[in-house]
Amino acid sequence: MKGKGPSRERVQTDRRGFIKKMGGITLSIAGGSLLGSIFLRYLGRVNAQDLAELSPYAYYVSGPLRPPGAVEEDLFLKRCIQCFLCAEVCPPKAIRFVRSGMGLKANTPYIFPRERACILCMKCTQVCPTQALMPLKEDDIYEGKKKVDMGTAEIDKRLCITHLGIGKCEACYTICPLKERAIVQEAMLRPRVIPEGCVGCGLCEEICPVRAKAIRVRLPGVKKEREVLPPGVLYF
Amino acid sequence: MQFIRRSLQVLVLLLIFLVPLLHLYGVERYARESFSYSLAAQRIETRGWIQQKAILLMDRLFQDYEGTEGVISSVTGSPWSLNILGYRISDPLAAVSMSIAGSGFFWPFITSILFFTFLSLLLGRVFCGWICPYHFLAEMNNKLRNLFSYLGIRPHNLHLKRRNKYIVLAILLIFSIIAGTSLFTHIYPPLVVSRELFYYIFYGSVGFGTFFIIFLLFTELTVSQRWWCRYMCPGGALYSLLGSVRLVRMVRDEDRCTFCGECDKACPFGLLPMSDTMGMECDNCGLCRAACPEDALSYRFMPLWKERSMINERKRTLKRTGTNG
Numbered sequence: 001m002k003g004k005g006p007s008r009e010r011v012q013t014d015r016r017g018f019i020k021k022m023g024g025i026t027l028s029i030a031g032g033s034l035l036g037s038i039f040l041r042y043l044g045r046v047n048a049q050d051l052a053e054l055s056p057y058a059y060y061v062s063g064p065l066r067p068p069g070a071v072e073e074d075l076f077l078k079r080c081i082q083c084f085l086c087a088e089v090c091p092p093k094a095i096r097f098v099r100s101g102m103g104l105k106a107n108t109p110y111i112f113p114r115e116r117a118c119i120l121c122m123k124c125t126q127v128c129p130t131q132a133l134m135p136l137k138e139d140d141i142y143e144g145k146k147k148v149d150m151g152t153a154e155i156d157k158r159l160c161i162t163h164l165g166i167g168k169c170e171a172c173y174t175i176c177p178l179k180e181r182a183i184v185q186e187a188m189l190r191p192r193v194i195p196e197g198c199v200g201c202g203l204c205e206e207i208c209p210v211r212a213k214a215i216r217v218r219l220p221g222v223k224k225e226r227e228v229l230p231p232g233v234l235y236f
Numbered sequence: 237m238q239f240i241r242r243s244l245q246v247l248v249l250l251l252i253f254l255v256p257l258l259h260l261y262g263v264e265r266y267a268r269e270s271f272s273y274s275l276a277a278q279r280i281e282t283r284g285w286i287q288q289k290a291i292l293l294m295d296r297l298f299q300d301y302e303g304t305e306g307v308i309s310s311v312t313g314s315p316w317s318l319n320i321l322g323y324r325i326s327d328p329l330a331a332v333s334m335s336i337a338g339s340g341f342f343w344p345f346i347t348s349i350l351f352f353t354f355l356s357l358l359l360g361r362v363f364c365g366w367i368c369p370y371h372f373l374a375e376m377n378n379k380l381r382n383l384f385s386y387l388g389i390r391p392h393n394l395h396l397k398r399r400n401k402y403i404v405l406a407i408l409l410i411f412s413i414i415a416g417t418s419l420f421t422h423i424y425p426p427l428v429v430s431r432e433l434f435y436y437i438f439y440g441s442v443g444f445g446t447f448f449i450i451f452l453l454f455t456e457l458t459v460s461q462r463w464w465c466r467y468m469c470p471g472g473a474l475y476s477l478l479g480s481v482r483l484v485r486m487v488r489d490e491d492r493c494t495f496c497g498e499c500d501k502a503c504p505f506g507l508l509p510m511s512d513t514m515g516m517e518c519d520n521c522g523l524c525r526a527a528c529p530e531d532a533l534s535y536r537f538m539p540l541w542k543e544r545s546m547i548n549e550r551k552r553t554l555k556r557t558g559t560n561g
Contacts, residue, residue, distance in 0.1 A: 074416060075339065077416060077417040078334070078337045078338045078339040078416055078417060079334060079339040079342075080417070080418075081316070081317060081330045081333075081334055081418060081421060082418070082421040082427070082431070083313060083314070083316050083317035083330070083427075084313075084314075084431055084434050085312055085313050085317060085319065087434075087438065088255070088256060088259045088312055088313065088434070088438075089259065089262075089309070089312060090263075091262065091263060091266035092263070092266060092267075092270075093263050093438070096439070097435070097443075099443065100422075100443040100444030100445065104415055104416075104417050104419075106422065106443075106444075107421060107422070107431065107443070127312060127319060129317050129319075129324060129326060129344075129345050129348060130334060130339065130342055130345050131342055131345075
């Protein structure tokens with residue numbers, strides 16, 4: 001009586017194949033994590049806003065732009081109870097939520113000014129139950145960075161229409177709620193941002209007609225990309 | 237009593253469904269008044285069917301009304317953290333997990349949990365049976381399960397340890413300290429249900445929480461009856477701990493009880509009212525009282541020590557005479 005089961009050789013080859021397969025998987029995981037760690041080293045240094053379209057995960061890890069009045073990131077995560085009150089009262093629906101599966105930051109609020117910018121109505125800060133967003137008044141934006149510090153707008157002279165001399169745009173200057181405090185016009189109507197006055201609402205980034213956004217909001221504590229990276233890397 | 241409980245549950249479900257729609261109407265009003273080009277994209281035409289109908293209905297309701305802004309801002313949030321007419325009501329679990337994660341004690345928020353805390357100290361785990369939106373869904377799910385049993389399809393019923401939920405609560409609190417953020421927010425069903433409803437209404441998409449809720453309901457239907465609320469829920473564990481000293485209790489009248497066992501079958505948490513072992517997990521929902529054919533069960537004003545002495549007395553009588561009562 002001969003059984004129909006696999007022969008001894010067959011089992012051995014299967015086992016060898018299995019070991020090979022597992023080895024391959026292990027190696028690829030190790031290599032991937034090595035490359036990932038090299039990539040993540042730079043995440044804290046470059047502007048997360050620019051990375052958002054490339055990789056949402058990189059955006060969330062390196063710190064999304066929080067609503068106005070937010071305390072620093074560590075304390076914010078401790079205080080936020082993810083009750084979505086801030087998004088419910090936001091009139092332009094600028095506040096959105098980090099997706100599930102993005103680690104501990106999942107379901108916390110952020111603003112993506114490229115698509116919908118904050119109008120600085122400060123309703124979210126007044127409704128927050130746990131002071132993850134410190135309560136602010138609408139007039140507090142005139143104090144500048146001392147009261148409201150979401151980030152700082154930064155003009156990219158290589159993309160800006162007015163700076164290039166192609167045309168005269170004035171869109172960011174027109175939309176800014178803090179004209180002459182946060183943004184001024186120099187010769188030939190070229191815009192210049194004053195970092196002390198800018199609160200980082202992102203209205204200029206939203207309105208900018210250049211597709212890649214010639215003016216962008218940079219998070220507080222994030223260095224200029226040209227200081228840490230060679231030119232041309234992660235630049236789009 | 238059951239009618240009041242059902243209407244309160246439906247009211248809470250309506251609240252977490254209608255409040256986001258009300259605020260969506262606020263967004264719509266803002267988009268109409270402003271001239272921003274990007275806001276035109278979120279106008280009514282781009283929304284889902286429910287959202288469109290609700291906005292049209294509210295347009296008709298608020299047609300010639302001056303105080304629309306006041307109505308919209310009067311109520312915000314969900315039972316996890318509710319803002320109603322200037323008063324703030326929050327879940328105790330939110331304050332406990334937030335404080336233990338390292339945010340420090342923020343007193344205005346701690347005072348907002350007093351309502352549910354005192355309710356639990358007085359009436360027991362009433363949040364579960366009377367307010368929790370997931371409990372309502374699970375009860376409906378259980379009715380479906382009973383229908384299956386009636387039709388002859390016997391779903392499996394797995395029993396776990398009742399103390400599991402206290403272990404889950406302790407472990408998640410410890411991990412909240414390590415992680416530096418509240419971990420209950422990802423799995424606490426009343427929050428997850430209301431948040432997913434909000435995501436659907438506001439953004440037209442749902443997150444991972446919906447799959448979590450569907451998973452819970454499906455396993456409660458097929459594998460283990462009401463396993464999340466009975467054995468796992470950390471919020472239920474916290475409310476049980478608060479409710480252990482409750483003053484209003486369900487007490488069995490020995491003279492009337494005929495030991496038919498209907499109350500044991502009716503209890504959604506799998507407690508046994510017939511053998512006086514309710515402990516701290518009773519939520520005073522009154523289902524056992526409604527199921528009793530002899531009216532032997534009733535609400536009594538009774539502190540913890542009195543109940544203990546009563547149960548001990550009954551045990552002694554049972555031992556002495558060999559019969560109950």
